[in-house]
Amino acid sequence: MGQYVPAGGKLSVSIDSLCRLTETNVDELTDILKTLENERYIDRWITTTLTSENFVLAITDKGRIAATVV
Numbered sequence: 001m002g003q004y005v006p007a008g009g010k011l012s013v014s015i016d017s018l019c020r021l022t023e024t025n026v027d028e029l030t031d032i033l034k035t036l037e038n039e040r041y042i043d044r045w046i047t048t049t050l051t052s053e054n055f056v057l058a059i060t061d062k063g064r065i066a067a068t069v070v
Contacts, residue, residue, distance in 0.1 A: 019029050 016026075019025055022029065024032070
């Protein structure tokens with residue numbers, strides 16, 4: 001079920017898949033991301049990057065989410 005991504009690799013996932021993984025709906029996920037944006041954790045809502053300890057999560061303008069392992 002899972003997908004292995006090597007260091008420096010990229011993984012793209014749809015918003016729907018992320019909702020299933022996080023057990024949220026699109027509205028809840030949007031609210032979470034907008035809250036992060038409002039609190040300056042995300043610079044812009046579309047085509048922006050959210051950095052965690054070991055991956056970068058980018059929200060694309062095509063409604064997809066791409067993660068890059070760093």
